Amino acid sequence: xxxxxxxxxxxxxxxxxxxxxxxxxxxxxxxxxxxxxxxxxxxxxxxxxxxxxxxxxxxxxxxxxxxxxxxxxxxxxxxxxxxxxxxxxxxxxxxxxxxxxxxxxxxxxxxxxxxxxxxxxxxxxxxxxxxxxxxxxxxxxxxxxxxxxxxxxxxxxxxxxxxxxxxxxxxxxxxxxxxxxxxxxxxxxxxxxxxxxxxxxxxxxxxxxxxxxxxxxxxxxxxxxxxxxxxxxxxxxxxxxxxxxxxxxxxxxxxxxxxxxxxxxxxxxxxxxxxxxxxxxxxxxxxxxxxxxxxxxxxxxxxxxxxxxxxxxxxxxxxxxxxxxxxxxxxxxxxxxxxxxxxx
Amino acid sequence: xxxxxxxxxxxxxxxxxxxxxxxxxxxxxxxxxxxxxxxxxxxxxxxxxxxxxxxxxxxxxxxxxxxxxxxxxxxxxxxxxxxxxxxxxxxxxxxxxxxxxxxxxxxxxxxxxxxxxxxxxxxxxxxxxxxxxxxxxxxxxxxxxxxxxxxxxxxxxxxxxxxxxxxxxxxxxxxxxxxxxxxxxxxxxxxxxxxxxxxxxxxxxxxxxxxxxxxxxxxxxxxxxxxxxxxxxxxxxxxxxxxxxxxxxxxxxxxxxxxxxxxxxxxxxxxxxxxxxxxxxxxxxxxxxxxxxxxxxxxxxxxxxxxxxxxxxxxxxxxxxxxxxxxxxxxxxxxxxxxxxxxx
Numbered sequence: 001x002x003x004x005x006x007x008x009x010x011x012x013x014x015x016x017x018x019x020x021x022x023x024x025x026x027x028x029x030x031x032x033x034x035x036x037x038x039x040x041x042x043x044x045x046x047x048x049x050x051x052x053x054x055x056x057x058x059x060x061x062x063x064x065x066x067x068x069x070x071x072x073x074x075x076x077x078x079x080x081x082x083x084x085x086x087x088x089x090x091x092x093x094x095x096x097x098x099x100x101x102x103x104x105x106x107x108x109x110x111x112x113x114x115x116x117x118x119x120x121x122x123x124x125x126x127x128x129x130x131x132x133x134x135x136x137x138x139x140x141x142x143x144x145x146x147x148x149x150x151x152x153x154x155x156x157x158x159x160x161x162x163x164x165x166x167x168x169x170x171x172x173x174x175x176x177x178x179x180x181x182x183x184x185x186x187x188x189x190x191x192x193x194x195x196x197x198x199x200x201x202x203x204x205x206x207x208x209x210x211x212x213x214x215x216x217x218x219x220x221x222x223x224x225x226x227x228x229x230x231x232x233x234x235x236x237x238x239x240x241x242x243x244x245x246x247x248x249x250x251x252x253x254x255x256x257x258x259x260x261x262x263x264x265x266x267x268x269x270x271x272x273x274x275x276x277x278x279x280x281x282x283x284x285x286x287x288x289x290x291x292x293x294x295x296x297x298x299x300x301x302x303x304x305x306x307x308x309x310x311x312x313x314x315x316x317x318x319x320x321x322x323x324x325x326x327x328x329x330x331x332x333x334x335x336x337x338x339x340x341x342x343x344x
Numbered sequence: 345x346x347x348x349x350x351x352x353x354x355x356x357x358x359x360x361x362x363x364x365x366x367x368x369x370x371x372x373x374x375x376x377x378x379x380x381x382x383x384x385x386x387x388x389x390x391x392x393x394x395x396x397x398x399x400x401x402x403x404x405x406x407x408x409x410x411x412x413x414x415x416x417x418x419x420x421x422x423x424x425x426x427x428x429x430x431x432x433x434x435x436x437x438x439x440x441x442x443x444x445x446x447x448x449x450x451x452x453x454x455x456x457x458x459x460x461x462x463x464x465x466x467x468x469x470x471x472x473x474x475x476x477x478x479x480x481x482x483x484x485x486x487x488x489x490x491x492x493x494x495x496x497x498x499x500x501x502x503x504x505x506x507x508x509x510x511x512x513x514x515x516x517x518x519x520x521x522x523x524x525x526x527x528x529x530x531x532x533x534x535x536x537x538x539x540x541x542x543x544x545x546x547x548x549x550x551x552x553x554x555x556x557x558x559x560x561x562x563x564x565x566x567x568x569x570x571x572x573x574x575x576x577x578x579x580x581x582x583x584x585x586x587x588x589x590x591x592x593x594x595x596x597x598x599x600x601x602x603x604x605x606x607x608x609x610x611x612x613x614x615x616x617x618x619x620x621x622x623x624x625x626x627x628x629x630x631x632x633x634x635x636x637x638x639x640x641x642x643x644x645x646x647x648x649x650x651x652x653x654x655x656x657x658x659x660x661x662x663x664x665x666x667x668x669x670x671x672x673x674x675x676x677x678x679x680x681x682x683x684x685x686x687x688x
Contacts, residue, residue, distance in 0.1 A: 094603060099628060102603035162630070259438060259446035265625065272621040281613050281634050284443060286506070287620060290628030 002344070003119025004325050005054030009047055010333075012326045013054060020115050020123035025071035028127030030081060033138060034147045035061040035117045035342040036316065037328050038085075039177050040268055045329050056110040058118025058342075059085040060150035062134065062143065066121065072128045080138065081131040083117070083124060084294035085109065085151040090129030098296035103129075117150075118325055120344045132298045135306070144313030144341055145305045148182065149298045152339065153312035155266045156182025156243070157301060158292035160190050163239035163264035167191035170237035172228055172256045173213070176204040178315040178339040179266060180243035181211055185312055187241065188212025189304065196231060198224055198252065204338055207314060221248065225255035237261065242289070247271040257285055264289035316341040346688070347463025348669050349398030353391055354677075356670045357398060364459050364467035369415035372471030374425060377482060378491045379405040379461045379686040380660065381672050382429075383521050384612055389673050400454040402462025402686075403429040404494035406478065406487065410465065416472045424482065425475040427461070427468060428638035429453065429495040434473030442640035447473075461494075462669055464688045476642045479650070488657030488685055489649045492526065493642045496683065497656035499610045500526025500587070501645060502636035504534055507583035507608035511535035514581035516572055516600045517557070520548040522659040522683040523610060524587035525555055529656055531585065532556025533648065540575060542568055542596065548682055551658060565592065569599035581605065586633070591615040601629055608633035660685040 003017045020029050035058055044057070062082040065075055075081070088095050088103035095103050105126060110116035115123050124130055134146055148154075156179055165171055171187045173180050176199025187195050188211060197213035198220075199205045205216045217227045229236055236258040242249055245267025253263040254275060266289050276287065304310045318337040320328045321344070328340035347361045364373050379402055388401070406426040409419055419425070432439050432447035439447050449470060454460035459467050468474055478490055492498075500523055509515055515531045517524050520543020531539050532555060541557035542564075543549045549560045561571045573580055580602040586593055589611025597607040598619060610633050620631065648654045662681040664672045665688070672684035 097604060099604040102627065162628075260441060260443040269621050269625050272619065273617040274620040275616065276618040276620060276631060277613050277616040281609065283446065284506075284634030284637075286630060286632040288630040288632070290625050293628075 001120040002322050003116060004057050004322070006044055006048060006057045007054040008050030009045065011050065012045065012057070012329045014323050014325055015054070017119065020121050022067055022069045023123065024125065025069040026126055026128065027069040028065055028072055028075060028124045028131065029067040029121060030061070030063040030083065030124055030131070031066050031121050032061045032063040032117065032119060032344050034143050035344065036147060037118070037325070037332055037340045037342070038151060039179060041329070042333055043268065043270070045333055056116030056119070058116040059109040060147060060152070061117035061122060062147050062150065063122070064138065065131070068127060074128055075131060075133070080134045080136060082134055082146055082149050082298065083122070083130055084154070084298065086293070086295070087124060087126050087130040088295055089126045090295060095129065098293055100293040100295040101291045118342055120322065130295065142305060144316050145311055147341070148312040148315065149294065149301060149305065151294055152178050152315060153182045153185070153301065154294035154297045155179050155292040157186040157297050159183045159241040159243060159264045159266040159289055160186040162288045163241055163262045165190045165192050165239050167193065169239050170194040170232060171239050171241060172196045172198060172237045173241045173243060174198045174249050174253050175243035175267065176201055176208055177243060181208050181315055182312055183241040183243050184208050184213050185211040185310060189310060194237070196228055196237060198228070201335070210314070221252065224252055228256040232258070239264065243267050245270050247274065250274055254280055254285060259283040262286040262288055266290070266292055315339045319343055345464040346666050347460060348401050348666070350388055350392060350401045351398040352394030354389065355394065356389065356401070356673045358667050358669055359398070361463065364465050366411055366413045367467065368469065369413040370470050370472065371413045372409055372416055372419060372468045372475065373411040373465060374405070374407040374427065374468055374475070375410050375465045376405045376407040376461065376463060376688050378487050379688065380491060381462070381669070381676055381684045381686070382495060383523060385673070386677055387612065387614070389677055400460030400463070402460040403453040404491060404496070405461035405466060406491050406494065407466070408482065409475070412471060418472055419475060419477070424478045424480060426478055426490055426493050426642065427466070427474055428498070428642065430637070430639070431469050431474040432639055433470045434639060439473065442637055444637040444639035445635045462686060464666065474639065486649060488660050489655055491685070492656040492659065493638065493645060493649065495638055496522050496659060497526045497529070497645065498638035498641045499523050499636040501530040501641050503527045503585040503587060503608045503610040503633055504530040506632045507585055507606045509534045509536050509583050511537065513583050514538040514576060515583050515585060516540045516542060516581045517585045517587060518542045518593050518597050519587035519611065520545055520552055521587060525552050525659055526656055527585040527587050528552050528557050529555040529654060533654060538581070540572055540581060542572070545679070565596065568596055572600040576602070583608065587611050589614050591618065594618050598624055598629060603627040606630040606632055610634070610636055659683045663687055
């Protein structure tokens with residue numbers, strides 16, 4: 001089959017790879033209907049050292065079950081399913097607590113002989129725990145929104161949930177990428193009435209307003225902090241959803257959070273150390289969030305996608321075929337595209 | 345009157361200062377019955393640059409109301425009261441949320457013309473909001489335990505509360521100082537059944553066991569982390585109560601916390617940056633805590649002190665008169681004394 005590999009910064013290729021096959025009785029093989037490119041894929045795309053052998057890449061997909069191992073129950077060939085961006089058994093103590101990203105028998109796509117998601121098919125370990133059936137057909141117009149349950153929308157939701165967003169909390173979302181916009185939508189869904197979106201790309205912030213942002217702050221750094229404080233009587237917001245992952249974004253987040261509030265981060269941190277010294281302490285700021293256990297949220301969020309009350313798939317603004325994936329990376333890296341959908 | 349001033353590292357003096365008087369109609373004057381030395385007083389005692397003029401010091405006291413301003417209601421001369429270590433109006437929005445340390449009209453003892461607690465008397469700003477009446481007499485044997493409501497026990501309690509300690513959580517307490525021991529007592533009071541105390545001073549850890557610690561780990565650093573992990577099936581504990589304030593203590597805390605768990609810190613951080621990078625993110629660790637809003641907790645904790653079901657005052661292992669305060673500092677800095685009670 002054809003699948004995407006990354007060889008180094010700026011070097012993504014679509015190549016022939018072995019067809020996936022059942023290896024463990026807990027596996028399934030899924031033919032990919034839709035995949036996509038994640039903001040986090042852009043970190044290696046920007047900085048990965050070049051190597052002779054490529055690595056499989058991609059961790060968001062939905063598709064059709066083609067084969068299942070002997071120990072997989074509850075699934076059959078032909079089922080349409082979505083996979084979270086970390087596979088997990090859904091039975092261990094961490095999974096029972098909703099922390100599937102720390103599953104005792106789980107792991108990541110594209111590593112340790114597991115396929116990446118940006119290909120024609122994927123061998124899915126721990127298939128029974130990992131895959132969630134979707135009650136739609138292959139031609140459903142909902143596929144893009146359903147695909148966001150694999151990562152981006154669940155990541156925004158995790159950010160809002162861990163920050164403690166509710167109808168009584170004011171919210172700042174730092175970052176107008178697909179995760180930031182998903183965080184806006186999630187905060188609105190959880191009842192927040194004041195959502196300040198920090199971002200400067202008008203097309204994106206316009207979608208942010210559609211998703212529920214009540215204010216947009218285009219300024220960055222100190223100026224952006226001042227602006228959010230002006231909008232909130234000098235105090236900042238109860239919750240801050242940090243959806244970028246850089247140190248400046250974290251600094252901005254601490255700057256706009258209200259005393260006693262929470263900064264939740266879901267962008268993979270691009271810093272080993274952060275500014276959590278005396279001021280953050282004296283203001284009783286909580287730093288929370290982390291890699292999102294998407295699997296924990298899919299069943300909860302699915303009905304709202306199915307009935308059309310939310311449309312998280314609007315973050316996709318370009319669709320490519322598998323052979324065009326390298327150009328999809330380029331377009332996202334150049335900020336031509338917000339988020340690229342792949343239709344293999 | 346006599347009061348304590350700090351002039352520099354290792355230089356604490358007891359001197360004559362003006363008697364406190366009502367300055368604002370919201371003030372009260374309190375004659376101090378008991379005060380004490382805080383672990384946080386040891387930071388300036390260890391490192392404060394020498395200056396010609398001393399600064400008033402001390403922020404924990406209980407005493408008797410001697411005078412009240414015209415706008416103070418609910419208090420009268422002769423009332424025995426305890427003061428939290430940050431004064432506050434107890435009516436603003438932050439106070440209403442239980443974050444009295446961010447009170448819009450509050451402040452700190454010993455700064456901006458406000459007396460310190462280590463003296464014969466104190467002018468108390470925002471007296472109606474700040475002071476809490478204690479239904480005991482001047483000769484009560486409960487005074488030491490009641491004094492801990494001013495700071496150290498409430499600080500341990502804040503650490504446990506913000507970490508989310510409950511009967512289902514396992515707990516590690518980092519540090520066997522008075523705050524650490526208070527955190528042990530607080531965690532036990534909140535129902536925790538497994539409490540691992542990290543500390544190496546046998547007298548202190550013995551009191552920790554009395555307070556509810558089920559295990560004591562004397563090892564530090566990597567070795568200490570390994571030991572806690574061994575005690576917890578490799579996983580660490582759901583909550584970690586960081587009661588020291590140093591970077592090694594924070595690193596240990598991240599090392600012993602279970603994935604998805606919380607590190608709460610209540611020791612003033614002696615670091616501008618901390619290790620909150622990729623690993624903490626991938627493990628969904630929350631960093632919480634901060635300076636404790638003691639005022640928010642006093643009414644809740646008071647009944648347990650009054651009925652003797654908890655004895656947080658056992659952290660005091662030495663009592664000095666006011667003139668002996670400099671030696672009290674020395675004894676605490678030299679770890680001769682755990683926590684020094686002052687009887688002016």
